[in-house]
Amino acid sequence: MSRVALVNLASLPMDGNEPIFPIGVRCVQDALDRAGHVTRLVDFVEAPDGVANLAWLDHDWDVIGFTIRNIDPIEISCGTHVDDYISFVERVRKELVRRGLDPLLVGGGPGFSLFASTLISKLGLDVGVIGPGETAMLDIAKNPRSFKGRGVVIQGSRHSGFLNDTLMHPSSLMGAYTSAHRAMIGVETRRKTCYQTCGYCPYAHIDGDNDGDLKPMDVLAEEIQGIHRAGFRRIFFTDGIFNSELRAAKQVVGLVRELALDGLTWSAYFTPKPFDEEFGELLNGSGVEAVVVSPDSLDDNVMRNLGKSFDTRHVLRFLERSRRNELPVRVNVVFGGPGETRESARNSARFINDNLADDELVLHVGYRILPATALSRQLKMDESRLLYPAYYPFDVDVFNWVIQDLDSRFITPGLMINLLAGRASARKMAKVEAAPGIEPAPGMTYLALAGRGGESGSGCHT
Template sequence: MKLLLISANRERDPYPVFPIGLSFLVTPLTQAGHDLTVLDLCFEKEPEAAVSGLLAEHKPQAVVISLRNLDNVTWPESRSYLSGVTNLITICQTHAPVIIGGSGFSLMPLEILAATGADYGVVGEGEEILPRLLSYLEQGLDVSGLPGVVHGGATTFVPSLPVSGVGTPERSLFKVGHYHQEGGMANVQTKRGCPFFCTYCTYPLLEGRAVRLRPIPDILAEIRSLVDDHGVSYLYFVDDIFNYPPAFAADLCRAMVAERLPVKWSAFINPDFMTPELMDDMLAAGCDAVEFGSDSGSPAMLKSLHKSFTVEDLRRASLLCHERGMDFAHYLLFGGPGETRETIMESFSLMDELQPTAVIAMTGIRIYPNTVLYRTALHDGLITPSTQLLEPVFYISPHVKDFFADLITSEAMKRRNWVAPGLEVNTSSAMLDAIRLFKVKGPLWKMIKSLGRSHHRPLGGC
């Protein structure tokens, strides 16, 4: 079949993100004999015109749309992407049936399929089931029994199955250099699956709890291709936790050293598994910054959010970074179940003690179905079973809702190294665009060291 693959993501804050999920589909679709055309809407000034043009030019027999996120997951300045995707689907359906998938779609597949009017949907990983769905469609077969496939009017579907082996993304149809130039880094995934139990997290829902590792030679070959074929000099490992399993992370780092790969990189780290030996391996392999998914500096909140580590683990991991000169950021989530003024101030106090390069503070926690946080929100009366979650809904503890934004803003403004995206503290779209003009490589939060003072754009201001 002639297929048009569309990456619907147009979000560029804080970085434009290469559509790695869609690139994983290229090889299995090509091997199944399909003729592919790719349209990435991230840098298109007129996306609907771009879609219409390719539909007329290539006349695809089916359109596959990848939905990475439903919204920007930021309170109170939230942006939903659903209406834009619905418009794209309407345009495409004048030419061919539309199949929608991606991590955003997989969170609420039946609801999104009904809201957007797409013809079919693929839940979870699509490398194996999407070629089967296309084969069924070509033969006119009933698709209702295919695992992970939903179709118009369906109220249930057979659960999706994880792929038997994680392959290698094929990037040749995409503008990799554009992302490296505009976003300062290229993304690499080394594994799928998350065995942890954070109350709000969707990774186990999307990828399962069993960790599936990619072969290290395949990862090295991918990085070598990014360097040699696309001029990439900085990587971001997009695994939910780079350093788990620790032995795999260490083996990968040592292999990168042996391969003499000329790249710098950063990754998301769990402090519970950070040892001096692993950090030395990471430094030797080119790591120059790490991001901790800390969530809170309060022992009570770490327990409430079902984190696997303690405040002492945060102290120990931060000290390792200081001792080795590693830039590091702590990501915090404020407002979860049980959050109070006292627990908020515990987080500020701990960050003052740890002195990271940056603190990224997210306010409110996005509620998704089938998570522990969803059940807590139901129990606490913040939502009901009929609450529509396609548009962003956030958990904000009843104990802090009356002063939440003001407290976070006022305290963050006292500290040069804090960034609060939803509250526009030390960040805004205009500020990020200005920083990108300097062609910064790596996380933009590293630039916070050069800020003379804290900046804040009041909500609703210019």
């Protein structure tokens, strides 16, 4: 038996950070608890004082695990969470030395998985885990000292408990997050490597080689009912793409309809195909809060460059079926992708103006380049250069194009502020050198917060 503290670094107070319920680390904690280990989840939404006083170190932990969900805020900015993580973990390590304690230090989580080989060194950890963490942490907890000082990275693997164990969360943690306005909690319905080939997306790398486990409907029903009893009224199904397997998605929606829990709404990430009429009819009246799709561009050439498995015809068909079934829709569009030109930006804006309602557009500018993605391979940029934000080369005039081309009904004060802030940040960010033989198109530059080698803070001009 080991004593394990799991620290949710995503709950640290940081600029641009909006903590969400820590579903991933709770899965790890539940697996350890069931195996007889003694655990504590350190979450700073639940216990804010723990950031400053580090009182949770009063126990003699055998293992301390740090989980990182996001590396930096989603919007282009001269900001990153990396330095906050490094600073906090360094404080913990110094305090452990002061107390004469020497637990095994482990890193994991989606954000950590992308930069495991870099972060394990920067954070001074003994072990890093890529992907699902339950099985790896169970192995580590059996004999923590055997991993001490090794500096190894372990690939997570399938955990059978996902199919057999109902995940019920501690009431104190639930209460901390339900107190937030319109609080939402994540629910897993399956674990399967995403079949999509989006060039910017690292989920396939994070998820690992997983043929796909579908959570039994009786287990899923218990989890949803427990969440509802705790006071949550909004859930998000965390599958990479909810309807990637249409038959399974229909079963989940059917279950939600059958449970008919008072006031419960839900949302998920969808794809425009497969999305048949029967699915649209089933979604109607299910309490779906938003059917979220991410074509990212609405120009067919850019969509192909992004590796999308669908085009604007499928998006139109999806919208038509959604309209017939009165479904609330959100469409994510990111300007500045591979091959974006003045004309492609006009095409996307024209599609938006002609086909989307005022509240259906979610807009961003710029693609953050992440390791283990097609974009990073195309640009030959390795993990260490990407730890601090670097963006796919684009023409900074794209901010002006958006304002010029979109109907005024989309240019809300909030969007205008974000666009102006993004443009200001982009102009302050440094140009970063490409790999030998790789050159951006004329008029386009790489933008990065970091200089060469990923040194913190060297890339924003004042």
